[in-house]
Amino acid sequence: MTRGIPFAGLPDDDWRSRAADVIPGGSSTGSRRPDVLYGSRAFDAAVPTHYERADGCYLWSPDGRRFIDCGMALGAVGIGYADPSITRAVINAASNGNISALPHRLEVEVAERLVQVIPSAEQVRFLRTGAEANAAAIRMARALTGREHVVACGYFGWLDWCSDAAGVPASVQHAVTWVPFNDSGALETAVSALAAPPAAIIIEPLVHDIASASWLHVARRLADRTGAVLIFDEVKTAFRVRTGGVQELTGVTPDLTTLGKAMANGYPLSAVVGRAAVMEVAQRTWISSTAATESTGLAAAKAVLDWHERTDVPERMATAGGMLLQIIGTALSESPWVGVRAEGPPMMWRLVSDAPDALDALVAAAARDGLLLKRGAYQFGAIAHDDAALAQVAQLMPRIMHALLPGPRRVED
Numbered sequence: 001m002t003r004g005i006p007f008a009g010l011p012d013d014d015w016r017s018r019a020a021d022v023i024p025g026g027s028s029t030g031s032r033r034p035d036v037l038y039g040s041r042a043f044d045a046a047v048p049t050h051y052e053r054a055d056g057c058y059l060w061s062p063d064g065r066r067f068i069d070c071g072m073a074l075g076a077v078g079i080g081y082a083d084p085s086i087t088r089a090v091i092n093a094a095s096n097g098n099i100s101a102l103p104h105r106l107e108v109e110v111a112e113r114l115v116q117v118i119p120s121a122e123q124v125r126f127l128r129t130g131a132e133a134n135a136a137a138i139r140m141a142r143a144l145t146g147r148e149h150v151v152a153c154g155y156f157g158w159l160d161w162c163s164d165a166a167g168v169p170a171s172v173q174h175a176v177t178w179v180p181f182n183d184s185g186a187l188e189t190a191v192s193a194l195a196a197p198p199a200a201i202i203i204e205p206l207v208h209d210i211a212s213a214s215w216l217h218v219a220r221r222l223a224d225r226t227g228a229v230l231i232f233d234e235v236k237t238a239f240r241v242r243t244g245g246v247q248e249l250t251g252v253t254p255d256l257t258t259l260g261k262a263m264a265n266g267y268p269l270s271a272v273v274g275r276a277a278v279m280e281v282a283q284r285t286w287i288s289s290t291a292a293t294e295s296t297g298l299a300a301a302k303a304v305l306d307w308h309e310r311t312d313v314p315e316r317m318a319t320a321g322g323m324l325l326q327i328i329g330t331a332l333s334e335s336p337w338v339g340v341r342a343e344g345p346p347m348m349w350r351l352v353s354d355a356p357d358a359l360d361a362l363v364a365a366a367a368r369d370g371l372l373l374k375r376g377a378y379q380f381g382a383i384a385h386d387d388a389a390l391a392q393v394a395q396l397m398p399r400i401m402h403a404l405l406p407g408p409r410r411v412e413d
């Protein structure tokens with residue numbers, strides 16, 4: 001391959017260096033940057049930074065090594081990579097013209113299906129990313145109430161309204177009050193301390209663990225009392241904790257819900273759904289994107305909804321995730337090497353450490369042996385984590401733990 005001057009001297013297959021040259025941080029997704037994937041072990045040449053192909057719960061690096069993945073694309077993939085029925089639906093949508101002057105009929109069909117499975121959904125607006133869906137829900141709440149302030153708990157994406165990153169105006173940040181997870185007293189105090197009632201209370205109903213129904217009830221009551229719009233961000237939890245999300249599990253229903261990730265098994269599609277009386281405000285403000293009705297994401301979502309009709313997808317994800325948690329958690333707790341533990345609900349759990357370097361060492365050792373563990377975020381069980389994959393994880397863990405012990409095969413070396 002001939003390269004221009006900027007790439008001179010880099011081997012063709014040095015994807016890590018080539019990425020670092022042309023992409024600030026090495027990847028456009030924060031959690032996929034080498035320093036976020038591996039922390040202090042980001043420069044270990046044996047850990048993979050790019051993939052060539054993914055299938056089921058496996059992925060292959062460009063140099064042909066195979067890895068079992070526990071992160072499943074940050075929870076975007078719940079069935080498995082390249083699932084045949086979803087891939088067929090996407091190819092079919094692409095070959096029939098993925099976008100046109102008119103919206104595809106799939107927009108209507110998938111909206112109708114979401115109304116059937118999400119308890120609080122009567123109407124739907126589609127977008128592409130979770131962050132977009134949340135920004136739309138907040139705009140709708142502000143437009144409906146004529147108020148500005150938001151009370152929030154969770155992660156809602158990278159856009160201005162919910163970020164304190166460099167470049168976000170202070171005035172935007174001041175319009176949000178952040179409250180701790182699962183703390184009813186703190187939520188009540190935050191709402192009553194506001195000079196005026198809020199436009200919205202927005203909650204991510206699973207942060208490390210599933211929110212208690214009692215906390216969500218308090219949020220519901222506060223929203224009703226103050227006239228605020230209650231929003232649940234179910235981007236990670238719908239189609240996973242239950243098909244209908246945490247609201248199906250707890251019975252507490254918000255006014256608006258945001259969806260994404262596993263809804264389309266990794267194809268970019270998100271949605272705001274909710275009560276018709278609230279959703280209609282979408283017509284009185286401006287929420288629109290050229291690609292919102294592009295049909296491949298909608299086709300993928302329809303195929304995912306078919307999966308949820310055929311089998312209990314959340315149950316199977318929880319079983320697979322629970323097995324991963326048990327196998328990896330037991331290996332960690334039984335090893336003389338200490339420093340990392342595994343905890344959380346079975347469908348999405350975390351590796352936790354008080355010593356950041358221990359987590360880096362574990363994740364790098366696992367990657368060297370063919371197991372991709374997500375550092376600093378959730379491990380997600382998927383249907384594709386079948387018995388064969390779980391048996392391989394069980395086989396790999398003793399080797400990985402052994403590599404962490406002092407001796408000739410120290411990963412720290």
Ligand SMILES: Cc1ncc(COP(=O)(O)O)c(C=O)c1O
Nearest residue numbers: 129130131155156157204235236
């Ligand atoms: C709960 C939640 N909401 C919103 C988002 C943002 O979604 P996206 O990255 O698709 O913009 C995420 C992403 O991790 C998320 O976990």
